[in-house]
Amino acid sequence: MDEQTLRIFLSLAETQNTRDTAAELRINQSNVSRALARLEDEVGMALFSRHGKRLELNANGLAFRADAAGVLDAVESARRHAELIADEGRLLRVGFLHSVARWMVPDVIQRFRALRPDVRVSLRQGFARDLYGWLALDTIDVALSTAPLATSATSDDIGWLALAEEPLCIAVPTGHPLATASGPVDVRALAGRDFIGFSRIAELRTAVIGILDEADVTVNVTFESSEIDTMRSLVAGGLGVSILPRTPGRDDPGVVYLPLEPQRVRAIGIAWSTTAQGSRYAKELVTALRER
Missing domain, CATH: 3.40.190.10 (Periplasmic binding protein-like II)
Structure with missing residues (x-):
């Protein structure tokens, strides 16, 4: 049982999905599954209930989570002390x-x-x-x-x-019918379109879902990611539209940003x-x- 395995376990307790944990920790999804299998074998019990692809902490997992978090806290504290001494x-x-x-x-x-x-x-x-x-x-x-x-x-x-501040914009590929809009675009223009969305571990997911729900807009989510750069690339490749923050002073080839109506911003x-x-x-x- 090592630090990485405990981090994988704690992430799975939050995401309930090996794909999202792999994205969060930037490791292969297969490594997540193997780490969980090794951990459950080592502790001698199942820590999650399986519901298809969704994982849910069982009673054993709930008890183990507090101890796992405590171990990682102690590791971080020790690392902090070592850094301060060294520097x-x-x-x-x-x-x-x-x-x-x-x-x-x-x-x-x-x-x-x-x-x-x-x-x-x-x-x-x-x-x-x-x-x-x-x-x-x-x-x-x-x-x-x-x-x-x-x-x-x-x-x-x-x-x-x-x-x-980064304005939240409708992001479409160059050549898209909406790309020639001369001003702010109503989010209802996205209804029924293929959409690149944020995964459940991304902090912008709630904001984007709120914008769509407020306008009573249903989109066809074709892919979800926690990486904004990945989402920009998929939009540029014509694989869907999205709602993304536009970074000040940055150009993204192949992507056209259209201001939302009403305006929304993300403060950093x-x-x-x-x-x-x-x-x-x-x-x-x-x-x-x-x-x-």
């Missing part, structure tokens, strides 16, 4: 969404290195729920993410500064814990970003 405290731990890896992460890290060239930066990628969980556990110092949910139990302990910013000891460098970075 004599000169370390800033940054978590980030995959979708901001190419544009926001380099800019923020360059700003920090100009401010503190003597401090090492470690990076960790995850979904929004992961990032806020890591902030609460003090395993990262800052997160480049969407805003914390107001209903989150930890939202009162999290500071957040908006840095940019930097989050930090207001209660954890954390790194003093986190506060310095936030201050610098406020003053930019």
